[in-house]
Amino acid sequence: MEKYFEVLCMCPLFRDIAHWELTKALRCLNARVFSFEKGEAVMNESEPAKYVGIVLTGSFQIVRTDFFGNRSMIANLVPGELFGESFACAGVEVVPVSVLASEAAEVMLIDCLKISHSCSNACQFHQQMIDNLLQIVAAKNLVLHQKIEVTSKRTTHEKLMAYLMLQAKQFGSLEFEIPYDRQELADYLEVERSGLSAEIGKLRRQGVIEADRNRFKIYKPFDV
Amino acid sequence: MEKYFEVLCMCPLFRDIAHWELTKALRCLNARVFSFEKGEAVMNESEPAKYVGIVLTGSFQIVRTDFFGNRSMIANLVPGELFGESFACAGVEVVPVSVLASEAAEVMLIDCLKISHSCSNACQFHQQMIDNLLQIVAAKNLVLHQKIEVTSKRTTHEKLMAYLMLQAKQFGSLEFEIPYDRQELADYLEVERSGLSAEIGKLRRQGVIEADRNRFKIYKPFDV
DNA sequence: TTTTGTATGTTGAAATTTCAACAGAGGGGA
DNA sequence: TCCCCTCTGTTGAAATTTCAACATACAAAA
Numbered sequence: 001m002e003k004y005f006e007v008l009c010m011c012p013l014f015r016d017i018a019h020w021e022l023t024k025a026l027r028c029l030n031a032r033v034f035s036f037e038k039g040e041a042v043m044n045e046s047e048p049a050k051y052v053g054i055v056l057t058g059s060f061q062i063v064r065t066d067f068f069g070n071r072s073m074i075a076n077l078v079p080g081e082l083f084g085e086s087f088a089c090a091g092v093e094v095v096p097v098s099v100l101a102s103e104a105a106e107v108m109l110i111d112c113l114k115i116s117h118s119c120s121n122a123c124q125f126h127q128q129m130i131d132n133l134l135q136i137v138a139a140k141n142l143v144l145h146q147k148i149e150v151t152s153k154r155t156t157h158e159k160l161m162a163y164l165m166l167q168a169k170q171f172g173s174l175e176f177e178i179p180y181d182r183q184e185l186a187d188y189l190e191v192e193r194s195g196l197s198a199e200i201g202k203l204r205r206q207g208v209i210e211a212d213r214n215r216f217k218i219y220k221p222f223d224v
Numbered sequence: 225m226e227k228y229f230e231v232l233c234m235c236p237l238f239r240d241i242a243h244w245e246l247t248k249a250l251r252c253l254n255a256r257v258f259s260f261e262k263g264e265a266v267m268n269e270s271e272p273a274k275y276v277g278i279v280l281t282g283s284f285q286i287v288r289t290d291f292f293g294n295r296s297m298i299a300n301l302v303p304g305e306l307f308g309e310s311f312a313c314a315g316v317e318v319v320p321v322s323v324l325a326s327e328a329a330e331v332m333l334i335d336c337l338k339i340s341h342s343c344s345n346a347c348q349f350h351q352q353m354i355d356n357l358l359q360i361v362a363a364k365n366l367v368l369h370q371k372i373e374v375t376s377k378r379t380t381h382e383k384l385m386a387y388l389m390l391q392a393k394q395f396g397s398l399e400f401e402i403p404y405d406r407q408e409l410a411d412y413l414e415v416e417r418s419g420l421s422a423e424i425g426k427l428r429r430q431g432v433i434e435a436d437r438n439r440f441k442i443y444k445p446f447d448v
Numbered sequence: 449t450t451t452t453g454t455a456t457g458t459t460g461a462a463a464t465t466t467c468a469a470c471a472g473a474g475g476g477g478a
Numbered sequence: 479t480c481c482c483c484t485c486t487g488t489t490g491a492a493a494t495t496t497c498a499a500c501a502t503a504c505a506a507a508a
Contacts, residue, residue, distance in 0.1 A: 064373075066386075066389050066390070066393060067389045067390075067392045067393040067398075067442075085362070086362045086365045086366055086369075087362075087366070088362075089358040089359060089361070089362030090359055090362035090363040090365070090366055091359055091362075092366070096393075116351075116354055116355055116358055117351060117355075118342065118351070127340075127341060127342070130340055130354060131340055131341075133358065134313040134340055134357065134358060134361065135313060135314055135315055137313070137358065137361045137362050137365055138309070138310045138311075138312075138313030138314035138315075138361050139314040140365055141310045141314070141361055141364055141365050141368065142310055142311070142314055142316070144365065144368040144369060144372060145310075145368060147372065148368060148371060148372060148375075149288075151372075151375065151376070151414075152375070152414050154414070154464095154495085154496080155463095155464070155465090155496095156464080156465075157464095162290075165290050165291045166290070166291075168291045169290060169291040169320075174291075181484095181485070181486090182485070182486060182487090183485080183486095190375075190376050190378070191465080191466090192465065192466050192467075193486085194465095194466080194467080194468090194486095194487080194488080194489090195464085195465055195466070197486060197487050197488080198487075198488070198489090200486095200487085201486095201487065201488080213485085213486090218291075378465085378466080378494095379466095379493090379494065379495090380494080380495075381494095405455070405456090406455070406456060406457090407455080407456095415495080415496095416495065416496055416497080417456085418456095418457080418458080418459090418495095418496080418497080418498090419494085419495055419496070421456060421457050421458080422457075422458070422459090424456095424457085425456095425457065425458080437455085437456085
């Protein structure tokens with residue numbers, strides 16, 4: 001188990017848990033490691049959600065299937081990343097996605113109830129893990145909420161301004177860098193890249209913003 | 225405190241907590257009731273998030289202010305509703321919203337750490353409240369994720385079909401009712417009501433769906 | 449019964465976005 | 479240096495959405 005410690009330490013679920021406690025913690029949680037060949041499923045749609053998964057080696061894909069069987073890729077998971085925590089915590093009876101190994105890969109599965117329910121031994125790390133889990137799920141919540149707030153605007157102009165002003169507010173300055181290139185920003189705002197570039201160009205000519213690659217500067221508020 | 229029991233029982237935070245335990249629980253949590261006049265603030269922007277709030281009487285508004293001071297209304301809270309739980313659980317250092325009394329109102333505030341950290345008395349309800357809190361935040365997460373999945377489609381047609389097929393999948397049938405009227409559905413999908421009505425009419429004429437008020441029936445999958 | 453109001457559907461013009469295609473500006477590597 | 483590739487900006491036509499208005503159906507109220 002020790003060979004996975006490096007990747008486990010990167011996992012937010014174990015944040016602030018001492019290295020020496022990890023062995024005890026994993027035993028107490030009844031954490032188990034499973035190996036998968038390419039294409040095998042860790043979780044299948046319509047199974048009840050019970051486990052939190054942590055990618056140890058290799059990579060996995062989260063896939064969703066709609067009513068008619070059409071599949072779409074939701075995300076790609078690499079070592080250290082967590083999955084299934086929202087489904088397990090929400091106690092959904094049917095997982096809406098499948099998690100498939102995209103190559104030979106290993107995963108650690110932990111029964112979510114083992115995390116949230118303190119064990120009879122009153123292990124110290126339990127409290128920290130509950131805090132971590134709550135923190136992870138709540139933080140994801142805020143990120144999603146923020147994205148909805150921006151993308152619920154109807155025009156590219158409004159979306160862009162809403163996004164930039166949110167960044168300005170968070171950064172505490174009207175001059176800041178964003179973590180996306182043009183294509184990624186367009187994907188985030190749910191608009192066309194070319195339309196986004198056109199809008200940025202327009203705002204630049206109007207003197208509303210300055211934009212160089214991922215560095216932005218807002219000069220004055222237009223309509224919000 | 226007992227006079228609030230009825231509304232507290234409606235609050236998901238106290239789900240499955242016995243009536244007789246509530247008094248003890250509230251004392252242990254150091255839950256406190258505050259009264260506000262119209263316009264007074266329970267939480268202010270740029271305060272650290274620490275408390276979970278439960279509306280007891282009256283109503284509150286959640287308001288957001290952008291970088292330039294423009295305000296927008298996020299939600300209206302009525303008795304039994306919970307607020308601030310995501311901010312408190314995520315441990316944000318600065319709340320991005322204000323919560324204002326929209327009339328004379330009362331609210332119960334609970335230190336979020338008191339919920340997630342078992343007390344020394346090892347109260348039984350603690351475990352249940354942690355489960356409830358995790359469940360509330362995780363469930364909200366799934367709802368937000370679902371909305372993003374639907375609204376990230378680019379056209380009214382795609383959004384509508386994505387929404388309807390998700391409903392069909394969840395309901396387990398191609399015939400189902402939705403909880404929205406046309407205007408509400410348009411707001412959810414982030415499109416224009418008239419455009420939505422037009423799209424529904426088109427699909428109806430094409431024989432793809434049947435739609436009567438909030439009752440829908442899907443006949444065949446178009447493009448997904 | 450008539451009136452009133454709400455929910456839904458329809459329409460056409462204006463505004464906006466998407467789409468496809470191309471151009472220019474670097475950055476690396478050969 | 480030259481070539482290749484990625485990122486960004488531009489453009490114009492086609493598709494789509496928004497907007498404002500009005501029509502219709504139906505239910506509740508008078």
